[in-house]
Amino acid sequence: MRGLVLGGTASGVGKTVATLAVCRALADAGVDVRAGKAGPDFIDPSHHRAVTGHPSRTLDPWLEGTAGIRRNFDRDGGDLRVVEGVMGLYDGSVSSTADVAAALDLPVVLVVDAAAGMESVAATALGFREYATHAGQDIDVVGVLAQQAHGGRHADGIREALPDGLAWFGRIPPDPALEIPERHLGLHLGDEAPLPDEALATAAEGVRADRLLDAAREAGRPEDPGRERERTGARVAVARDAAFRFCYPATRERLRERATVTTFSPVAGDPVPDCDGVYLPGGYPELHAAALADGGTLDALGARAADGLPVLGECGGLMALAESLTTDDGTHAMAGVLPAEIGMRDRYRALDHVELAARDRTLTADAGGTLRGHEFHYSEATPARDARFAFDVRRGDGIDGDHDGLTEYRTLGTYAHVHAASGAFDRFVEVLDG
Template identity: 60%
Template sequence: MKGVVIAGTSSSVGKTVATLAVLRGLQTAGYAVQPAKGGPDFIDPSHHEAIAGKPSRTLDPWLQDRDGMLHNYHRGTGDICVIEGMMGLYDGTKASTALIADQLNLPVILVIDASAGMESVAATALGFQRYAEHANRDITVAGIIAQRAHGGRHEAGIRDALPDDIAYIGRIGPDTALEIPDRHLGLHLGSENPVPTDAIDNAAETIDIDSIAEIAATAPITPISKSSKEHTQRTNTSIAVASDQAFCFRYPATIEKIKDQAEIIPISPIASDPLPDCDGIYLPGGYPERFGAELQASDTLAEISDRAADGIPVYGECGGLMALAESLTTADNETYSMAGVLPATVTMHDRYQALDHIEVTAAVDGPTATTGTTYRGHEFHYSSADTASDATFGFSMDRGTGIDGTHDGLLEYNSVGTYAHLHPETGAFDRFLSYCTQ
C-alpha cells in the first residue's frame, strides 16, 4: 500500500479538512483509500472514518515503537494510505509527524495557512523542506496545499513563487462549512458533527488529486522487520466492550486485537443495556462527564459493580476509570454516583490536567501487566482523581502525570482503572485477555 503524509506548519492550520478533501478526491478518482492518523488522537480519526467508510489507523512510534507502527500501517487496506499528521511537522517531544514520515519512508504534503500570504507561503515551504536535514529527518516535502487561499492572483502568486522541487498541489478556499466545532479534548467527533460531504467535495475540486497519487506512488514500501506481537489463538472468551457516546475513544487495533482472540459483545452503559454473561469488561475513554445523569441511573454500571466484586476482570481506560470511580463531579459542580468499583472520586476541571506521551512500569501483577513490565502510552484528561489513602496502584510513572503525579493504574478486585491510553502493540491487551481466561 502506497502512502502520503498530510502535515501542517502548526496545529489548527487545517490538516484535518485537507486530509478529508484528499481522501474524498482520491475516492472520487477511483482509488481505495486507507485513512490514518499520526499521534495518539481519537477524534480526527472519527472524521476520517466518516468520509472513508473505514476505521483510521493509529501511527505513533512512541506508543507502538517503529516495528509496531509498521505492523499497524500494513494492517491497513487499500491503494493509498492518507496519513494526517500531528501538530506541526517537526513538533513533538517523543513523536512527531516528521519522525513518522521518516520511519515509514513516505513523502510529505505540507498544509500552509495562506490567508495572509503569497510569496511568503513559498518561503515557509522552502524553510520546512530544508529544515529536515537540520532535524536529521530523512523526509521529502514534496508539495503544498494552500489552506484558506483564494483563486486568481492569490493562487497564482503562491504557485509561481514555489521552487521547482516543491509542487503546488492546490488550495482550499475559505468556507465556514468546513469549520469543525470543538470542545475540551479536541474537535467534535465525526459521528456527531461530520463535515458536510458537499463542502468536502468542493474542497477536493481545487486539489490536484492526480499529483497526490503520483507523489504517493514514489514511496517505496517499507517492510515489517519483526514477527508480529499478536497472539492469534482463538479462545472461548467473551469481552463486553462499552461502545456509545460516553465510551468512544478506542483504537481500531484494540478492537482487532480483542476480536482476534475473543468474542466482543458491545454494550451501552448510557442506554442501561443489560450486562451479558462475559469473561471480562472493557470501558474505553470518552465523555462520561457529558452523561452523568444517565450513568448514575445506569443498570449497566450497577451490574459492572456487582461483577467486579465477584472477580470479573474490568479494564477502565481514562473515561472508563471515571465511570468505575465512586462519583463524578462535573465542571458545573454537579455530582453523580458512578459504579463505585474503585476507591476514588473524580472531578472535572476547566483546564486539562495532563497531556503528554507517558511511560509506566508495573509495580505489581495486575490485569494488564506483570511486575516490572514497562509500557509507553498517552494521557489527555481534564479530570483528576482523589483516591483513598490505602489505594493500591498498579503502575509507577516513569514519565507523565498519571493519577497522583507518581502512580497510575488504580487496582481493586480484578479491576484496573488508568488514565493511560495504551496501544495493543504494547502487549497490555494480550495480558488482559489472558487474565480473562484464568
C-alpha cells in the same frame, strides 16, 4: 501500500479538513483510499472514517514502534493511505509527524495556512524542507497544500513563488462550512459533526489528486511480520456507546482475534453481559453522567467487580469506575469500585505520551513490566488515602504525578490509553482465560 503524509506548519492550520478534502479528491479520482493519523488521537480518525468508510489507523512510534506502525499502516488493503500529521511537522519530543514519515519512508505534503500570505508561504515551505537537514532527519517535503487560499491571483502567487522541488498540490478555500466545531479534548466526532458533503466536494475540487498520486510512494514494510497469537476461550464485554467510544480499531480487532467479544451500552442501561471480564474504553462519561448514574449498569458492574469479575477501564472507564463524577450539573454516583472521586476541570490536566512500570502483577502487565501509552484528560481524580496503585509513572502525569492505575478487587483503572501493540490487551485476555 502507497501513501503520503500531510504535515502542518503548526497546530490549528487545518490539517484535518485538508486530509478530508484530499481523501475525497482521491476517491473522486477512482482511488481506493484509506486514512491514518500520526500520534494518539480518537477524534480526527472518526472524521477520516466518515469520509473513507474505513478505519483510520493510528501511527505512533512511541505506542507501536517502527515495526508496529509499518504493520498497522499496511492493514485493510486499499490503494493509498493518507496520513494526517499532529501539531507542526517537527513537533513532539518522542513521536512527531516527521518521525512517522521517516519510519514509513513516505513523502510529506506541507499544509500551510495561506490566509495572509503568498510568497511567504513558499518561504515557509522552503524552510520546512531545509530544516530536515538541520534536524538530521531523512524527511522529504515534496510540496504544499494551501489552506484558506482564494483562487485566482492568490493561488497563482503562491504557486509561482514555490522553488524547484516543491510542488503545488492545490488549495482549500476559506469556507465557514468547513469548520468542525470543538469542545474539550478536541473536535466533535465525525458522526456528530460531519462536514457538509457539498462543501467537502467543493474543497476537493481544488486539490490536485493527479499530482498527489504521482508523489505517493510505497511505504516501508516491516522486517518483522509479527507473531501469530492463539485464540483464547475468554469472553470480553466491551462498553460501546456515546460515553465509551475512544478505542483504537487495532484494539477492537485484537480483542476479537483472541476472545469472544460482546458489546453493551451503560448509557442505555444495558445489563452487564455474561462474560469473563469487562473493558471500559475512554470517551465522554462527563457528558452522560446523569444517564450513567441512573441507568443501573454501573451499579450492576460494581457488584460484579466486588465479586471478583476483572474490569479494565481507561480514562473515561476509570472515571466511570470511581465513586463519583462531578460535572457542571452536579455530582453523580458512578460504579463505586475504585476509591476515588472525579471532578471535571476547565483546563486539561494532562497531555503527554506516558510510560508506566507495573508495581505488581496486574491485568495488563507482569510485575516490573512497562507499558507505553498516552494521556489526555480534563478530569482530576482525588484518590482515597488508602488507595492502591498498579503503576509507577516514568513519563507523564498519571493520577497523582507519580502513579497511575487504581486497583481494587480485580479491577484496574488508568488514565493512560495503551495501544494493542503494547501487548496489554493480550495480557488482559490471557488473564481472563487463565
